[in-house]
Amino acid sequence: MDQGNTTLPSTTGVNSSQNPAGLNAAYLTSAVLLFLTFLVGVVGNGLYLWVLGLKMRRTVTTLWFLSLVSCYFLFTLMIPFFIVYLLMDLHWVFGKAMCKLLYTFISVGMFTSAFLITLISLDRYTLTHHPIWSRNHRTMPRARKLVVGVWLTSFILSTPYLAFREIREMDGGKIICINNYTLSRYWNGAETEDLGRQIHMAVFMVEFLMGFLLPFCTIMGCYVRVGLKMKEKKLAWAGKPFKVMVAAVVSFFLGWLPYHLYYGLKLYKKEETELVTGPLLVIYTFSCSFNTCFSPILYLFMGEKFWQVFRTSLVTLVKAAFVDDLGSGVPESSGRHGSEVENTKQEMT
Numbered sequence: 001m002d003q004g005n006t007t008l009p010s011t012t013g014v015n016s017s018q019n020p021a022g023l024n025a026a027y028l029t030s031a032v033l034l035f036l037t038f039l040v041g042v043v044g045n046g047l048y049l050w051v052l053g054l055k056m057r058r059t060v061t062t063l064w065f066l067s068l069v070s071c072y073f074l075f076t077l078m079i080p081f082f083i084v085y086l087l088m089d090l091h092w093v094f095g096k097a098m099c100k101l102l103y104t105f106i107s108v109g110m111f112t113s114a115f116l117i118t119l120i121s122l123d124r125y126t127l128t129h130h131p132i133w134s135r136n137h138r139t140m141p142r143a144r145k146l147v148v149g150v151w152l153t154s155f156i157l158s159t160p161y162l163a164f165r166e167i168r169e170m171d172g173g174k175i176i177c178i179n180n181y182t183l184s185r186y187w188n189g190a191e192t193e194d195l196g197r198q199i200h201m202a203v204f205m206v207e208f209l210m211g212f213l214l215p216f217c218t219i220m221g222c223y224v225r226v227g228l229k230m231k232e233k234k235l236a237w238a239g240k241p242f243k244v245m246v247a248a249v250v251s252f253f254l255g256w257l258p259y260h261l262y263y264g265l266k267l268y269k270k271e272e273t274e275l276v277t278g279p280l281l282v283i284y285t286f287s288c289s290f291n292t293c294f295s296p297i298l299y300l301f302m303g304e305k306f307w308q309v310f311r312t313s314l315v316t317l318v319k320a321a322f323v324d325d326l327g328s329g330v331p332e333s334s335g336r337h338g339s340e341v342e343n344t345k346q347e348m349t
Contacts, residue, residue: 041076041293099177111154121222255291258284
């Protein structure tokens with residue numbers, strides 16, 4: 001990736017520090033969207049973390065979503081750095097270490113959210129197709145190990161940013177934070193450009209496959225099987241946790257699809273794609289912003305009807321969204337704690 005998992009355009013191989021007026025407008029629009037994302041995301045995700053972490057009994061389901069919302073919250077905390085970067089016309093003032101760390105953390109969050117949504121989908125599949133196995137093996141210790149494994153795997157996949165990310169001084173004293181895939185000071189030579197292009201392609205393919213395509217195929221396969229099982233048992237497609245998870249999946253993939261399209265175009269020469277990248281930058285800024293700060297609000301409204309939002313407390317709404325009636329009686333075991341359904345219902349009474 002040229003700019004990592006952020007709303008910043010590619011600067012790899014740039015020969016000038018000047019940007020077209022349309023692209024500068026895209027930077028400003030993206031900065032405004034990111035600012036709104038920061039305001040809404042910190043409050044929304046913070047409240048969601050407070051309720052999930054402190055006000056609800058810890059179960060496997062709440063652990064999945066606590067980790068997922070944590071990814072979004074960490075992303076929102078890093079947004080101010082990129083707002084400054086955009087408003088300064090991509091002039092990086094935070095140093096080389098922050099250049100590497102910030103983009104690595106963003107990448108970790110992207111991979112982690114993809115893997116957690118995949119894990120949640122696999123969890124739904126085992127609950128509906130293998131309830132006995134789930135009762136015996138779906139425990140909190142195992143769930144914690146899986147979450148730790150997800151974060152470690154995401155960090156390993158994000159290590160290219162620690163290796164390739166660096167700052168570069170352009171003409172006029174402008175400093176940019178970009179990927180140097182050649183690990184060489186001589187970026188414009190024919191051999192180094194060819195090597196850099198090959199490494200760039202490899203990094204993009206790994207991120208696209210592991211962070212988007214494979215999770216998408218897995219999630220779709222799980223939900224197709226879950227839907228067929230529910231149809232077979234003549235169950236209503238209306239369980240609140242199911243709605244929450246569908247909302248998470250839809251918001252994630254609609255949020256990150258424009259991102260992958262944008263950076264896929266960056267594999268081509270700039271002059272061939274610059275008419276598209278400006279508008280696409282704004283589109284994927286909006287989609288990523290929605291995914292990171294409005295998803296918790298979307299989960300909340302999926303749990304209750306709109307008018308009930310004004311009549312019910314925040315804690316009750318969030319707890320209601322996680323009452324697991326997906327299987328109409330299929331128990332959701334969390335080891336020694338028994339059914340999560342009963343635990344959550346007891347908390348609400």
